[in-house]
Amino acid sequence: MTHIRKQTVLGLRAGDVFRVTRTFAESDTLAFGEISRDMNPVHYDERFAAAKDFRGKICHGLLVGGMITEVGGQIGWLASGMNFRFRRPVYFGDTITCEFTVTDADERNRAKAEAVLSNQHGEIVIEAWLTGILPGAAERAILAQN
Template structure:
C-alpha cells in the first residue's frame, strides 16, 4: 500500500499535504495525443512552436494537471470539479512536482484542495483548485483491503 492510500485509510483532514514528482516525456505526450485526439501542433511541430514564441514543443496542460488523478485515485476521491490556471509551459523532459493540500473537509467528506505544480527550476507552472468527496469510513475499509 502506498503512502497516499495508507494515509487515506487512516482518515484525511484539512491541512493534509501530498507531493508527487514526475518527468514528462515525448512518449507521454504522444500517448495523451492518441487518447484525447488533441493534435494541436504546439505539442508536435517545432515550426509552429517557434511562431507561437515558445522555445520548444510543450506538454498538454491537462496531461500535467492529470498528476492530481494519481493522488485522487489512491485516495478514492470522487471529483466534482477542477479549476486549472496554466501559468508557464511544461516542456518535454521537464520534471514537475505537485504539492496538493486539502483545504477543507466537512462532516459529509466533501473536500476542497489546492495544488501547486512547479518545474525543476522551482517555477510555478500550474495551479489548481479541486472539489470532491473523500471516502467514508466503510469505503476506507475497502481501500485497506485492495
C-alpha cells in the same frame, strides 16, 4: 500500500499534503494526443511552437494537470469540480512536482483541495482548485484491504 493510501485509511482532514513527481517525455504527449485527439501543432511541430514563442514543443496542459488524478486515485477522491490556471509551459524532459493540499473537509466528506505543480526550477506551471468527496469509513475499510 503507498504513503498516500495509508494516510487515507487513517482518515483525511484539512491540512493533509501529498506530493508526487514525474518527468514528462515526448512519448507521453504522443500517447495523450492519440487519446484526447488534441493535435494542436504546438505539441508536435517545432516551427509552430517557435511561432508561439516557446523554446520547443510543449506537453499538453491537461496531461500535466492530470498528475492531480494520481493523488486523487490514491485517496479515492470523487471529483465534482476542477479549475486550472496554466502559468508556464512544460517541455519534454521537465520534472514536475505536484503538491496536493486538502484545504477543507466536512462531516459529510465534502472536500476542497488546492494543487500547485512546479517544475525542476521551482517555477509554478499549473495551479488548480478542486472540489470532491472523500472516502467515508466504509470505503476506507475497503482501501485498507488492498
